[in-house]
Structure formats: C-alpha cells, structure tokens
Amino acid sequence: MARIDLPGPPQVGRYGVDLGVMERLAPPSLAWSPSAPATRRLVLIDELGRMELAHPPFRDTGRGLFAADVDVVATVHAQPGPFTDALKRRTDVELVQSARANRDDLPEHLAARLEKR
Numbered sequence: 001m002a003r004i005d006l007p008g009p010p011q012v013g014r015y016g017v018d019l020g021v022m023e024r025l026a027p028p029s030l031a032w033s034p035s036a037p038a039t040r041r042l043v044l045i046d047e048l049g050r051m052e053l054a055h056p057p058f059r060d061t062g063r064g065l066f067a068a069d070v071d072v073v074a075t076v077h078a079q080p081g082p083f084t085d086a087l088k089r090r091t092d093v094e095l096v097q098s099a100r101a102n103r104d105d106l107p108e109h110l111a112a113r114l115e116k117r
Helices: 019-030 056-067 082-089 106-116
Strands: 015-017 042-048 071-076
Touching: 019 056, 042 056, 042 082, 056 082, 071 082, 071 106
Parallel strands: 042 071
Antiparallel strands: none
C-alpha cells in the first residue's frame, strides 16, 4: 500500500501511498449494508491512519460505517486530523487507549464491552 520508492501523491513521511491498492482493497472489504447477516454486524479496522485517510473513498466508507447500525472496533492514530478528531468527539464513540501496558488485555476487554451491547 505504501513504499519508499513510490513518488505519491499522497506522501506520508517518506512513503508514497499507492491509491490503486487502496481502491481495490479497502472500500470493498469495508462494505456493509443494513441487510447484512447478523454475523457481519462487527467491523474491525486496523487502522485509521494518515495513509488510509489520504484516500477519499476510504474516508467516505469509514463515515458510512460509523453512521450505520454496526459495531466498529478500530485503531485510530493519535495525531490530530479532521476525520479522526470528528470521530473522537462523537458521543457514540468510546475511546480506549492502547499502550504497551494494556495491549495484551485489550482483546478480552473489548470483547466484554461488545457483549454488553
């Protein structure tokens, strides 16, 4: 998806982002509809970072997921940005900090929170 020798744009640090790969893989893999079977009511996204958010269709698909009746577990970069800042301000979003001290316990912790819903 990104390589040092790819000229971009977009460019994230020293990496150029291959938007063609994003176009082929990201939106189709995140596609969701209200008629999806109950087994597809949870979407995991790793990650919502600068490279991914440089692709407008990915951002649009992400917005659609967070507006849908589906649980989303996503890693989100900590740096400020318009998309992620708006996401973090939503009242229906719960932020859980990931750190070296808690990362091994996070899967069980998140599963317990989702089971409560």
